[in-house]
Amino acid sequence: MxxxxxxxxxxxxxxxxxxxxxxxxxxxxxxxxxxxxxxxxxxxxxxxxxxxxxxxxxxxxxxxxxxxxxxxxxxxxxxxxxxxxxxxxxxxxxxxxxxxxxxxxxxxxxxxxxxxxxxxxxxxxxxxxxxxxxxxxxxxxxxxxxxxxxxxxxxxxxxxxxxxxxxxxxxxxxxxxxxxxxxxxxLAPIAFMYFMYGRFFFAKIFIASTDCDACNLCAAKCPTASIEIINKRPFWRFTCESCMRCINICPRQAIQVSHSLAVFIIVSSSFLPTALVLEYFNSFIPAILIRPVDFLIKWGISLSLFFLVSGLVFRLLKIGLINKFFTATSLTRYWRRYLAKGIKAKDY
Ligand SMILES: Cc1cc2nc3c(=O)[nH]c(=O)nc-3n(C[C@H](O)[C@H](O)[C@H](O)COP(=O)(O)O)c2cc1C
Ligand code: SF4
Ligand code: SF4
Missing domain, CATH: 3.40.50.360 (Flavodoxin domain)
Incomplete structure (x- = not known):
């Protein structure tokens, strides 16, 4: 054997x-x-x-x-x-x-x-x-x-x-x-959509509250090197796997999944005049390719939006009041953290 x-x-x-x-x-x-x-x-x-x-x-x-x-x-x-x-x-x-x-x-x-x-x-x-x-x-x-x-x-x-x-x-x-x-x-279609959209969306709704003291632990322990400390505050890249490690090991519980930011991103995406953009492009595309091309264009627009809105909020979070608003409207602010029994940051 x-x-x-x-x-x-x-x-x-x-x-x-x-x-x-x-x-x-x-x-x-x-x-x-x-x-x-x-x-x-x-x-x-x-x-x-x-x-x-x-x-x-x-x-x-x-x-x-x-x-x-x-x-x-x-x-x-x-x-x-x-x-x-x-x-x-x-x-x-x-x-x-x-x-x-x-x-x-x-x-x-x-x-x-x-x-x-x-x-x-x-x-x-x-x-x-x-x-x-x-x-x-x-x-x-x-x-x-x-x-x-x-x-x-x-x-x-x-x-x-x-x-x-x-x-x-x-x-x-x-x-x-x-x-x-x-x-x-x-469930394959949902798995596919998570690959194409979900993981990028979830990567962009992390924020750090004013409790963060820029200790760098989250960046050092991230399995995909997706956290960059910019101006003493963590910034999450698209490569984040949403594995939940950083939020659970932060010694100051400063990382939040911002539910208000999530709503903000969803609402701003739905207001975008994607139909107009698609109508313009569709006139150049053979009929059989319209659906896949529509999908790719929408995908590109959504990802750009996730990036723009979260980037804007990252800058605004420097302002104490705005930071407090997004932190207070993150449910994780009130929720218990989770790490498997006996697992500590040093295990990574
Ligand atoms: C972003 C994300 C997506 C998840 N999706 C699923 C899922 O589709 N099905 C499921 O059973 N659990 C899902 N889970 C739960 C985790 O797979 C589960 O808690 C796992 O045991 C975590 O293992 P780890 O501590 O080794 O990362 C998800 C967790 C996260 C953070
Ligand atoms: S681990 Fe927490 S306190 Fe340390 S840099 Fe990351 S968010 Fe800030
Ligand atoms: S959730 Fe995981 S992959 Fe994403 S930044 Fe945090 S530690 Fe890195």
Whole structure:
């Protein structure tokens, strides 16, 4: 059986990292040589030599019914390996209401990387969606500690089941992977729109309140180097993955997801006379291409708007009163933060 475990992980708030560590711990008890490799800011892929038959894992969160862009590009560029054994583990938004555990939704987060790896010659040994505590605090407050503890304990048990099978040469596909398959595929258009719009929109609605003391921690720990400190204040670039790390590790809780800025961007986009621009361009375009070209033009206009409006607000935030307005109208100002149990900024 396996002698070597190599896991590549990406983790915003520590869920995928925690799951990777649980798997590593199990493998070490079985005597395997193990390596956990973070893909934060990756540039070149160097696959270390194996100590015997190797199992490779890719662990990452689910973002917008898909895998994060950073992990997708990593897997696309990963070397081909005919007959190499791999597993995929995507952590999702697990919730709990009363005694009921509510699972997240994978969408394309497993199907897409599995297809890419199959084309590269790998054998998929496991596809494992793991419902860790939801970290999407742009949408809801961080879960309370007892709920986090319950959800995490349940996940730990599931990871042990997974390890028991996969390290004994069996395949592991959670039954609901196939039951959920039609829903996951039906969500493909939303996953596509998240790729094209959502991730850029969410990247542009972070702000730093006047509590920020320009300590630089968020910029130093960002996995995609998307924060630039300009005039002693963080500025978020489009490359941000919305992984929620910066907002959760800021020692002064100065980072907010600004819901008022989100509304501002949406409203200003809807006022834009895109119809006029499109009408002008459409007269030059063959009928069959009008729809895709319309889409691309709207996409370009929206992205420019996200950039312009958030850039304008970034400048205005220097003014104390305006900063206070956007901070006070950010729901995250009143919400609990989330990091997986035991995870600290130094883990990144
Ligand atoms: C921008 C964003 C999008 C998300 N989209 C989904 C989703 O489509 N489905 C889901 O189940 N969870 C979704 N989540 C929740 C995370 O995937 C989940 O909490 C994950 O366990 C976080 O792992 P990490 O701590 O390793 O980053 C999303 C979270 C964020 C921040
Ligand atoms: S971590 Fe917080 S206080 Fe430090 S620079 Fe970033 S926003 Fe400012
Ligand atoms: S800017 Fe923040 S949310 Fe965006 S990728 Fe970096 S750490 Fe994650």
């Amino acid at each position: 396996y002698k070597d475990l190599l896991i590549y992980y990406f983790s915003g708030t520590g869920n995928a990292l925690t799951a990777s560590r649980w798997i590593e711990e199990y493998a070490q008890k079985k005597g395997l040589k193990t390596s956990l490799v973070s893909i934060d800011r990756w540039e070149k892929i160097v696959v270390p030599a194996a100590a015997g038959k190797r199992l490779i894992g890719f662990c990452f969160p689910t973002h917008g019914f898909n895998l994060p862009w950073i992990m997708l590009t990593f897997i696309v560029r990963f070397p081909k390996m005919k007959g190499g054994d791999v597993f995929l583990l995507n952590t999702r938004a697990g919730l709990k209401f009363s005694q009921w555990f509510v699972p997240g939704i994978s969408g394309l987060a497993q199907i897409l990387p599995a297809l890419i790896l199959l084309i590269k010659g790998f054998r998929i040994r496991g596809m494992f969606p793991l419902d860790m505590p939801s970290n999407w605090i742009a949408l809801h407050p961080g879960l309370n500690p007892p709920t986090v503890a319950d959800i995490s304990a349940r996940c730990r048990g599931r990871v042990n089941d997974f390890c028991g099978k996969i390290f004994n040469g069996r395949m592991y596909f959670r039954p609901n992977v196939f039951i959920m398959l039609p829903l996951d595929i039906a």
